Amino acid sequence: MTRFPRRTRRTRRIAGAGAAAAVLALSACSSSGSESSSSPEASGQDLTGTVTVFAAASLKESFTTLGERFEKEHPGTRVTFNFGGSDSLAAGINNGAPADVFAAASAKTMKLVTDEGHAAGSPGTFVRNRLEIATVPGNPHGIDALEDLTASGLKVVLCDRTVPCGAAARTALEAGGVSLTPASYEQDVKSALTKVQLKEADAAVVYRTDVKAAGDKVEGVEFPEAAEAVNDYPIARLENAPNPSAAKAFVALVKSAEGQKVLGEAGFLEP
Amino acid sequence: MTGPQAPAAGRETYRKPRAPGRGVPLALLVPALLGLAFLLVPLLALLLRAPWRDLPGQLTSPAVWEALRLSLFCATTATALSMVVGVPLAWLLARTEFPGRGLVRALVTLPLVLPPVVGGVALLLALGRNGVVGQWLDAWFGVTLPFTTTGVVLAETFVAMPFLVISVEGTLRAADPRYEEAATTLGASRFTAFRRVTLPLIAPGIAAGAVLAWARALGEFGATITFAGNFPGRTQTMPLAVYLALQNDPAAAIALSLVLLAVSIAVLAGLRDRWMRTA
Amino acid sequence: MPKKPEHLSDPAGAPAATAAQGLDARLVVDREAFRLDIALRAAPGEVVALLGPNGAGKTTALRALAGLAPLTAGHLRLDGADLRRTPPESRPVGVVFQDYLLFPHLTALDNVAFGPRCRGAGKAEARAQAAEWLDRMGLAEHAGAKPRRLSGGQAQRVAVARALATHPRLLLLDEPLAALDARTRLEVRAQLRRHLAAFEAVAVLVTHDPLDAMVLADRLVVVEGGRIVQEGSPSEIARHPRTEYIAQLVGLNLYRGQAEGHTVRLAAGPAVSTTEDLSGPVFVAFPPGAVTLYRERPTGTSARNLWHCEVAGLESHGDQIRVELTGELALAADLTTVAAAELDLHPGAPVWAAVKAAQTHAYPA
Numbered sequence: 001m002t003r004f005p006r007r008t009r010r011t012r013r014i015a016g017a018g019a020a021a022a023v024l025a026l027s028a029c030s031s032s033g034s035e036s037s038s039s040p041e042a043s044g045q046d047l048t049g050t051v052t053v054f055a056a057a058s059l060k061e062s063f064t065t066l067g068e069r070f071e072k073e074h075p076g077t078r079v080t081f082n083f084g085g086s087d088s089l090a091a092g093i094n095n096g097a098p099a100d101v102f103a104a105a106s107a108k109t110m111k112l113v114t115d116e117g118h119a120a121g122s123p124g125t126f127v128r129n130r131l132e133i134a135t136v137p138g139n140p141h142g143i144d145a146l147e148d149l150t151a152s153g154l155k156v157v158l159c160d161r162t163v164p165c166g167a168a169a170r171t172a173l174e175a176g177g178v179s180l181t182p183a184s185y186e187q188d189v190k191s192a193l194t195k196v197q198l199k200e201a202d203a204a205v206v207y208r209t210d211v212k213a214a215g216d217k218v219e220g221v222e223f224p225e226a227a228e229a230v231n232d233y234p235i236a237r238l239e240n241a242p243n244p245s246a247a248k249a250f251v252a253l254v255k256s257a258e259g260q261k262v263l264g265e266a267g268f269l270e271p
Numbered sequence: 272m273t274g275p276q277a278p279a280a281g282r283e284t285y286r287k288p289r290a291p292g293r294g295v296p297l298a299l300l301v302p303a304l305l306g307l308a309f310l311l312v313p314l315l316a317l318l319l320r321a322p323w324r325d326l327p328g329q330l331t332s333p334a335v336w337e338a339l340r341l342s343l344f345c346a347t348t349a350t351a352l353s354m355v356v357g358v359p360l361a362w363l364l365a366r367t368e369f370p371g372r373g374l375v376r377a378l379v380t381l382p383l384v385l386p387p388v389v390g391g392v393a394l395l396l397a398l399g400r401n402g403v404v405g406q407w408l409d410a411w412f413g414v415t416l417p418f419t420t421t422g423v424v425l426a427e428t429f430v431a432m433p434f435l436v437i438s439v440e441g442t443l444r445a446a447d448p449r450y451e452e453a454a455t456t457l458g459a460s461r462f463t464a465f466r467r468v469t470l471p472l473i474a475p476g477i478a479a480g481a482v483l484a485w486a487r488a489l490g491e492f493g494a495t496i497t498f499a500g501n502f503p504g505r506t507q508t509m510p511l512a513v514y515l516a517l518q519n520d521p522a523a524a525i526a527l528s529l530v531l532l533a534v535s536i537a538v539l540a541g542l543r544d545r546w547m548r549t550a
Numbered sequence: 551m552p553k554k555p556e557h558l559s560d561p562a563g564a565p566a567a568t569a570a571q572g573l574d575a576r577l578v579v580d581r582e583a584f585r586l587d588i589a590l591r592a593a594p595g596e597v598v599a600l601l602g603p604n605g606a607g608k609t610t611a612l613r614a615l616a617g618l619a620p621l622t623a624g625h626l627r628l629d630g631a632d633l634r635r636t637p638p639e640s641r642p643v644g645v646v647f648q649d650y651l652l653f654p655h656l657t658a659l660d661n662v663a664f665g666p667r668c669r670g671a672g673k674a675e676a677r678a679q680a681a682e683w684l685d686r687m688g689l690a691e692h693a694g695a696k697p698r699r700l701s702g703g704q705a706q707r708v709a710v711a712r713a714l715a716t717h718p719r720l721l722l723l724d725e726p727l728a729a730l731d732a733r734t735r736l737e738v739r740a741q742l743r744r745h746l747a748a749f750e751a752v753a754v755l756v757t758h759d760p761l762d763a764m765v766l767a768d769r770l771v772v773v774e775g776g777r778i779v780q781e782g783s784p785s786e787i788a789r790h791p792r793t794e795y796i797a798q799l800v801g802l803n804l805y806r807g808q809a810e811g812h813t814v815r816l817a818a819g820p821a822v823s824t825t826e827d828l829s830g831p832v833f834v835a836f837p838p839g840a841v842t843l844y845r846e847r848p849t850g851t852s853a854r855n856l857w858h859c860e861v862a863g864l865e866s867h868g869d870q871i872r873v874e875l876t877g878e879l880a881l882a883a884d885l886t887t888v889a890a891a892e893l894d895l896h897p898g899a900p901v902w903a904a905v906k907a908a909q910t911h912a913y914p915a
């Protein structure tokens with residue numbers, strides 16, 4: 001998971017020059033949030049090394065982009081990601097997996113980490129996400145409401161209820177008074193999406209962002225009950241982070257206007 | 272010397288092993304004990320950290336027994352299926368000559384080295400609704416395999432069958448083919464010779480392979496979750512249940528693990544005699 | 551010292567196998583090492599022994615007869631039927647293998663019942679037949695034993711019973727006594743001889759032990775290097791070996807006769823005194839080296855066996871002289887060159903041949 005920094009000596013020199021520029025850039029982009037990103041301490045520090053980010057699967061595309069931006073802004077750093085179901089990531093962190101940052105898809109899963117005291121400071125919501133139905137391109141079964149998912153012979157997959165996406169889906173189904181027996185409860189939202197992409201499943205309840213990320217491989221169907229089950233995505237630095245300064249900077253990037261832009265383009269809602 | 276053979280005849284050939292430390296070189300003993308400790312300590316940890324007080328409550332949950340019942344059913348069915356097709360395949364590899372035999376043998380053992388999830392993906396691409404073969408199954412028979420118990424059985428068979436084939440092929444190679452010759456001179460067709468002479472002779476090898484296959488099938492996770500998905504009672508086998516429970520209810524996960532451990536030990540202990548005889 | 555020419559196939563020793571009965575085969579099998587090419591004919595009831603050194607091709611011939619090895623050329627007719635293209639399971643051929651190959655997972659009874667069951671008999675019927683066979687072999691009480699519980703001799707008899715239970719028209723035996731120790735071999739040889747004598751169809755046995763061949767077979771076929779080098783009755787071959795191998799092999803004088811106590815009256819006429827006390831049909835054997843020759847009838851000798859013979863021929867045999875004698879008893883004697891010279895032996899010379907009873911070996915036939 002953690003990798004040793006490359007080109008340490010050369011990096012230091014460039015980082016020293018870049019740090020000042022970075023601080024200026026960051027301070028220009030900083031947005032309101034519980035954490036101040038343009039702390040004076042950062043200007044004197046070199047940002048190097050690896051930042052390990054555990055993030056919910058739905059954040060894959062947007063966080064990867066942000067990671068690349070971060071590496072560009074702080075040459076010599078390297079961002080590694082671990083995407084997965086928020087619940088299994090939380091369990092990993094609680095069992096001692098080395099991570100710097102945790103971005104969960106629900107407050108509940110973040111609570112698993114904070115309850116154990118593994119978060120540094122209190123987490124802050126940085127985006128929200130809305131559910132959407134993903135179907136095969138062309139929507140051959142004519143799905144346009146949540147009830148349509150109960151049609152006989154239709155293979156629908158949901159996320160397992162321990163995963164934020166699954167919990168939200170459950171809330172939405174209850175809100176709509178729909179009782180749905182899926183073909184499978186997947187362990188994270190990307191697995192559910194993949195089943196639709198492979199056309200193994202006819203439909204899946206995933207996030208809007210996943211539908212957008214899949215492009216023309218799936219077709220999205222919005223439904224009103226999704227408004228009842230919008231997930232808040234909290235992000236937090238971790239207590240035993242191997243690279244706390246870089247962790248701080250990454251969180252700052254995520255909350256900055258630049259970060260918000262990337263996330264917004266992916267389909268996330270403002271926090 | 273009269274009378275029919277007692278079923279316990281096999282015990283006569285089983286000799287007690289020498290006590291360790293007597294005549295065992297230290298250079299072998301130390302690594303051996305280390306290896307043993309490495310295998311045993313996690314099991315002991317499981318027993319030590321088990322929430323014994325909460326256990327009865329956990330164990331009465333219907334989800335646990337559902338998952339167990341499904342696991343046992345699927346593993347046994349997968350083993351049976353492996354035997355039905357695996358034994359003839361092993362015979363083909365061991366007793367006949369055909370071009371490309373070496374390649375076929377390598378392919379048969381491929382699932383052993385393939386990561387199970389890769390196996391699951393491959394199964395999807397082959398037998399999924401849109402799969403190479405699967406699409407015809409769907410079009411002609413309306414049969415879809417993913418998300419079904421049958422799918423679980425197929426995924427488990429895919430990963431477990433190579434164990435059986437290798438074990439049986441090895442036994443067949445070691446078995447004397449002249450017994451089959453003797454049978455043909457007595458009037459047995461090749462198939463009758465196989466059925467009445469070869470099969471009984473390789474039965475220990477088949478049993479050993481079946482035990483391995485069963486154990487492998489019982490513990491299969493990656494191919495199952497990828498190909499068959501996860502639905503309680505239909506496709507949620509014990510390993511899946513444990514994995515998902517671990518996320519939010521570790522006590523339940525440990526309870527499930529203990530149940531699985533107990534069942535596995537019971538089965539392996541029950542088959543111990545046969546196992547020992549082949550060794 | 552001229553040798554008498556020997557016909558390759560002695561009409562007196564080989565009863566003709568007509569087209570309708572018995573075995574008529576020309577076995578040609580091409581191997582990388584050599585080529586087997588032998589002609590075998592045998593009438594029903596006859597026991598033919600294929601005798602030869604290891605690698606001579608005897609087992610190949612046997613396997614070809616059983617259908618376990620394909621014929622490169624030649625023919626194979628049994629009771630008039632052409633078996634060349636018939637698979638082994640359809641041939642009326644029974645095989646007793648060198649290490650018996652009794653099915654380890656079946657009892658002796660089920661082993662013997664295996665053949666009849668394969669040929670259509672029901673389980674109970676097959677077992678009944680098998681029980682009969684085992685009884686005939688004197689193994690009724692071992693019917694329920696697994697092969698690993700049987701002694702060598704018992705296993706051999708079960709193997710024979712198993713082969714006979716299918717009522718084969720050709721019985722093949724591959725070194726039937728080789729796996730037995732010397733003591734068991736004696737007993738089993740005698741029993742096997744009885745069974746083969748009672749067997750109505752053709753029996754072909756393969757062996758490298760001349761004693762087995764001579765005791766069990768009516769006719770010997772000596773095979774070397776894939777070819778037949780000599781054929782005939784055991785006594786003819788013993789007296790007139792045509793190759794070094796046979797000569798070395800049959801370093802024995804062998805006779806059949808009737809025993810009464812310590813005396814055996816040979817079929818040829820004269821009596822032999824033996825140390826064994828037997829009665830009934832017996833074999834008597836003694837090596838040529840045990841024979842002492844005298845020009846005059848000896849008075850001081852303690853040998854009770856004394857025959858008046860005439861020298862029929864002399865030849866070098868290793869570093870000794872082998873003297874062939876006819877007369878009262880036909881036998882062969884080995885002498886050192888010096889002794890032969892001292893006795894002034896030449897064909898036609900009258901001699902007295904003496905053999906100590908202690909150096910003869912008689913045993914039940």
